[in-house]
Amino acid sequence: MSGNMNINLKVWRQKNRKAKGGFETYQVSEISEDMSFLEMFDVLNERLISEGTAPIAFDHDCREGICGMCSMYINGSPHGPLKGVTTCQLHMRSFKDGDTIVVEPWRADSFPIVKDLAVDRSAFDRVISAGGFVSVNTGNAQDGNSIPIPKDDADKAFAAAACIGCGACVAACKNASAMLFVSAKISQLALLPQGAPEREERALNMVAQMDAEGFGACTNTGACSAECPKEISLENIARMNREYLGAAATS
Amino acid sequence: MSVQLDSKIPAGAIDDKWTKYKSTVPLVNPANKRNIDIIVVGTGLAGASAAATCAELGYKVKAFCFQDSPRRAHSIAAQGGINAAKNYQNDGDSVYRLFYDTVKGGDYRSREANVHRLAEVSTNIIDQCVAQGVPFAREYGGMLSNRSFGGVQVQRTFYAAGQTGQQLLLGAYSALERQIGAGKVEMFTRHEMLDVVTVDGKARGIIAKNLITGELERHSAHAVLLCTGGYGNVFYLSTNAMGSNVTAAWKAHKRGAYMANPCFTQIHPTCIPVSGDHQSKLTLMSESLRNDGRIWVPAAKDDKRKANDIPEGERDYYLERRYPAFGNLVPRDVASRAAKERCDAGYGVGPSKMAVFLDYSAAFERYGKIEANKKNLHNASHDEIVALGKAVVKEKYGNLFDMYKQITGEDPYEVPMRIYPAVHYTMGGLWVDYNLMTTVPGLYALGEANFSDHGANRLGASALMQGLADGYFVAPYTLGSYLAGEIRTGAISVDTPEFEKAESEVQEKLTKLINIKGTQSPESFHKRLGKIMWNKCGMARNEKDLKDAITEIRALREEFWNDVRVLGDADEFNPELDKAGRVADFIELGELMCVDALDRNESCGGHFREEYQTPEGEALRDDENYMYVSAWEEIKTGEWKLNKEPLVYENIKIAQRSYK
Ligand SMILES: Cc1cc2nc3c(=O)[nH]c(=O)nc-3n(C[C@H](O)[C@H](O)[C@H](O)COP(=O)(O)OP(=O)(O)OC[C@H]3O[C@@H](n4cnc5c(N)ncnc54)[C@H](O)[C@@H]3O)c2cc1C
Numbered sequence: 001m002s003g004n005m006n007i008n009l010k011v012w013r014q015k016n017r018k019a020k021g022g023f024e025t026y027q028v029s030e031i032s033e034d035m036s037f038l039e040m041f042d043v044l045n046e047r048l049i050s051e052g053t054a055p056i057a058f059d060h061d062c063r064e065g066i067c068g069m070c071s072m073y074i075n076g077s078p079h080g081p082l083k084g085v086t087t088c089q090l091h092m093r094s095f096k097d098g099d100t101i102v103v104e105p106w107r108a109d110s111f112p113i114v115k116d117l118a119v120d121r122s123a124f125d126r127v128i129s130a131g132g133f134v135s136v137n138t139g140n141a142q143d144g145n146s147i148p149i150p151k152d153d154a155d156k157a158f159a160a161a162a163c164i165g166c167g168a169c170v171a172a173c174k175n176a177s178a179m180l181f182v183s184a185k186i187s188q189l190a191l192l193p194q195g196a197p198e199r200e201e202r203a204l205n206m207v208a209q210m211d212a213e214g215f216g217a218c219t220n221t222g223a224c225s226a227e228c229p230k231e232i233s234l235e236n237i238a239r240m241n242r243e244y245l246g247a248a249a250t251s
Numbered sequence: 252m253s254v255q256l257d258s259k260i261p262a263g264a265i266d267d268k269w270t271k272y273k274s275t276v277p278l279v280n281p282a283n284k285r286n287i288d289i290i291v292v293g294t295g296l297a298g299a300s301a302a303a304t305c306a307e308l309g310y311k312v313k314a315f316c317f318q319d320s321p322r323r324a325h326s327i328a329a330q331g332g333i334n335a336a337k338n339y340q341n342d343g344d345s346v347y348r349l350f351y352d353t354v355k356g357g358d359y360r361s362r363e364a365n366v367h368r369l370a371e372v373s374t375n376i377i378d379q380c381v382a383q384g385v386p387f388a389r390e391y392g393g394m395l396s397n398r399s400f401g402g403v404q405v406q407r408t409f410y411a412a413g414q415t416g417q418q419l420l421l422g423a424y425s426a427l428e429r430q431i432g433a434g435k436v437e438m439f440t441r442h443e444m445l446d447v448v449t450v451d452g453k454a455r456g457i458i459a460k461n462l463i464t465g466e467l468e469r470h471s472a473h474a475v476l477l478c479t480g481g482y483g484n485v486f487y488l489s490t491n492a493m494g495s496n497v498t499a500a501w502k503a504h505k506r507g508a509y510m511a512n513p514c515f516t517q518i519h520p521t522c523i524p525v526s527g528d529h530q531s532k533l534t535l536m537s538e539s540l541r542n543d544g545r546i547w548v549p550a551a552k553d554d555k556r557k558a559n560d561i562p563e564g565e566r567d568y569y570l571e572r573r574y575p576a577f578g579n580l581v582p583r584d585v586a587s588r589a590a591k592e593r594c595d596a597g598y599g600v601g602p603s604k605m606a607v608f609l610d611y612s613a614a615f616e617r618y619g620k621i622e623a624n625k626k627n628l629h630n631a632s633h634d635e636i637v638a639l640g641k642a643v644v645k646e647k648y649g650n651l652f653d654m655y656k657q658i659t660g661e662d663p664y665e666v667p668m669r670i671y672p673a674v675h676y677t678m679g680g681l682w683v684d685y686n687l688m689t690t691v692p693g694l695y696a697l698g699e700a701n702f703s704d705h706g707a708n709r710l711g712a713s714a715l716m717q718g719l720a721d722g723y724f725v726a727p728y729t730l731g732s733y734l735a736g737e738i739r740t741g742a743i744s745v746d747t748p749e750f751e752k753a754e755s756e757v758q759e760k761l762t763k764l765i766n767i768k769g770t771q772s773p774e775s776f777h778k779r780l781g782k783i784m785w786n787k788c789g790m791a792r793n794e795k796d797l798k799d800a801i802t803e804i805r806a807l808r809e810e811f812w813n814d815v816r817v818l819g820d821a822d823e824f825n826p827e828l829d830k831a832g833r834v835a836d837f838i839e840l841g842e843l844m845c846v847d848a849l850d851r852n853e854s855c856g857g858h859f860r861e862e863y864q865t866p867e868g869e870a871l872r873d874d875e876n877y878m879y880v881s882a883w884e885e886i887k888t889g890e891w892k893l894n895k896e897p898l899v900y901e902n903i904k905i906a907q908r909s910y911k
């Protein structure tokens with residue numbers, strides 16, 4: 001079922017990391033308001049292919065708001081105008097017939113562009129590999145119920161662990177800081193007894209890696225949390241600062 | 252003539268097999284492990300857990316995934332939970348009960364020994380995940396919380412809100428990243444495996460494509476583990492992630508690994524229906540919604556009235572009518588078929604007429620009355636009661652109701668949801684023995700990619716359990732029995748004719764795809780394949796349709812290789828080229844699925860052959876003739892030989908499933 005919306009899209013095109021990029025304008029017509037934002041791109045790409053033009057590259061996978069792969073900077077905000085949703089969950093009914101929509105990739109030195117709207121977020125993986133884990137080998141574990149965890153702590157840890165690693169926080173920040181992402185992982189493990197033995201080392205190592213990746217400083221503006229599709233709380237940054245300062249003081 | 256497959260099931264009583272196996276399996280000593288390379292393709296639950304555990308044991312590991320990070324594998328999207336026979340609720344659960352439920356739920360088409368082992372290690376999984384910091388839901392007393400799922404009578408499902416897969420995968424991912432940081436796993440993201448390399452009949456490595464540069468790479472190893480997920484996307488529309496594909500498993504199949512029960516597909520009854528041709532994927536509405544919702548269609552054909560205008564007496568609650576004992580809570584396969592039956596008969600609702608209502612109005616009233624009583628409101632008006640009830644439902648299922656509204660634009664608190672079955676999971680997959688080894692020595696398959704544990708129908712919350720069982724607790728042991736024989740092999744060179752040949756074949760295929768320069772996009776072929784599969788090899792199958800489907804798929808394959816249009820170059824980031832390769836493999840797989848469905852002249856679990864049903868329209872198994880695993884061997888493209896693994900039930904009494 002095609003619809004009756006016409007949209008004027010301005011999309012960032014860039015052949016690869018080194019090439020110079022620029023905006024291209026596309027008119028897309030007969031868009032249904034039931035389509036997701038990415039399905040509108042599917043429609044456009046099918047048309048580009050039939051016209052013999054290379055389709056627009058963009059990252060996506062689950063299309064359910066959980067894998068963290070989709071990453072479009074829409075009209076000046078990461079994941080677009082709706083609060084608490086990812087690009088893949090945004091639907092065309094959030095726009096009006098005749099709208100002009102500007103779509104760019106995440107912009108941050110630590111997230112180099114791969115092609116068009118796809119960027120390289122491997123810096124996040126390297127931050128996790130520096131300390132975002134509990135050092136427990138398979139087979140080491142004791143019975144799951146042997147350490148009771150207050151429900152409130154478990155719920156808070158879960159809320160922090162809900163981060164999908166999409167990088168919108170970095171894209172939203174004028175300094176391209178990764179504090180919200182890093183603090184979410186540090187908080188999750190700091191709130192649970194399992195994370196306690198490596199608490200200090202973890203904070204120091206993850207922050208050191210975050211700096212080494214070139215992410216900017218945090219100036220407490222809060223744009224990250226406001227744009228985060230999982231509404232990860234700024235409290236995590238405060239907790240991380242305490243963890244880090246505590247660890248730095250004792251090391 | 253068909254070969255008898257050796258499933259290598261250890262001798263002994265069912266509950267001793269695994270223990271005995273573990274204490275007698277040959278080991279590789281730590282010094283030798285350092286000289287043994289293992290390739291793990293895929294970093295979902297199965298792959299991430301296997302790669303991390305193998306590295307902890309001391310093997311040298313290389314891991315591959317096509318996403319930009321191992322954390323994004325399709326496992327991340329699992330909602331409901333993971334089963335384990337912990338019996339924390341003291342409700343009579345046990346390893347035997349989990350084993351029994353799984354074999355019965357699979358409609359007696361799975362292998363007893365594997366399922367029993369799965370049930371045994373299920374408890375270790377929960378312990379391991381808790382130790383990693385996975386924030387499972389807890390009770391106020393601080394203990395782990397459980398809920399119940401379809402097809403069982405105990406509460407054994409552990410969960411983390413509606414994001415269990417995410418939390419389990421992030422746990423396995425953190426274990427993997429720890430090994431990457433320690434230099435014990437080398438991780439290759441945005442890489443796609445495009446072939447298995449065999450030397451003297453053994454798997455010795457892979458050819459992988461760097462998806463950013465387009466370069467082909469050769470990687471060698473003493474064992475290759477495929478943890479590449481399921482192939483539900485052969486239907487185009489499914490609840491799987493967009494990138495999920497069969498390519499890795501299919502390349503292995505073409506190198507000699509048998510495909511087992513490929514036609515066993517799970518179709519989940521409660522998904523948001525297709526809204527138009529633009530639709531790229533389908534979204535699951537958790538099974539838990541059937542606990543409180545009532546499913547119905549109008550009693551009259553082609554009723555054009557709005558749902559709320561159709562009076563009670565003119566509604567057909569068909570599940571309650573057909574299955575009074577289980578009502579709306581019949582198993583997935585039964586509920587799906589019943590919805591299809593009503594829609595095909597012309598009673599469907601919504602713009603497409605391919606949907607049924609999932610109605611919460613009775614639940615609003617029921618919960619509302621309870622709330623009113625609790626609050627001592629004895630004269631509450633109907634509207635007040637409904638408002639109270641809605642608040643209760645919001646507390647229980649709010650996120651699902653919001654997701655429904657986001658996608659459809661309709662408010663499920665005001666009008667009934669429209670749902671329809673959708674492809675969700677594939678029980679079929681690469682045939683593996685008890686060691687999880689395929690028919691190619693040194694090549695293993697773990698997680699949804701293998702066929703092993705779910706028979707013809709998977710129970711809810713059992714896929715996560717199986718993926719982590721395979722990766723954390725099974726393969727790391729069973730690998731030893733093969734690798735103990737490899738300690739003298741030494742490093743495997745990639746500068747050999749076998750690697751050379753495999754790489755050039757992959758290269759040729761890519762070049763060919765780009766050079767066809769036809770007129771139709773890979774996407775359009777995928778859509779057409781999906782339609783054939785859904786209509787003729789979907790929820791109900793029959794001989795004529797399956798035969799037609801095979802003819803149509805063959806024609807589609809011809810057309811694809813003559814008319815596909817792949818833009819861009821091979822030496823750049825080119826998702827279109829990757830997609831084209833995956834669609835090509837789906838087309839071949841689709842044909843085999845139809846061949847398999849045609850061979851199996853019975854109905855069991857998710858495989859419903861219309862010719863084989865009881866007078867009441869229920870699935871009719873044929874244990875005498877079909878109690879075997881169909882393991883297909885490729886002779887050449889489009890031609891297969893059937894090998895059978897007979898299934899023997901020594902510990903479970905087989906019976907007909909009934910939900911009346
Ligand atoms: C919406 C939804 C909800 C679900 N909910 C539940 C639930 O509540 N409980 C439950 O038990 N099960 C559930 N399931 C099923 C379960 O999620 C999956 O069966 C399971 O996660 C599969 O895990 P896996 O590790 O085998 O594969 P996947 O997670 O699919 O991982 C596959 C991996 O292989 C890689 N890969 C694939 N091909 C290649 C290639 N050629 N080269 C390189 N890498 C490759 C991918 O990059 C990825 O890393 C659900 C499924 C869906 C769709």
Ligand code: SF4
Binds near residue numbers: 163170
């Ligand atoms: S904190 Fe939020 S915005 Fe940042 S990566 Fe996590 S989910 Fe994305």
Ligand code: FES
Binds near residue numbers: 062069086087
């Ligand atoms: S595609 Fe997975 S979060 Fe958007």
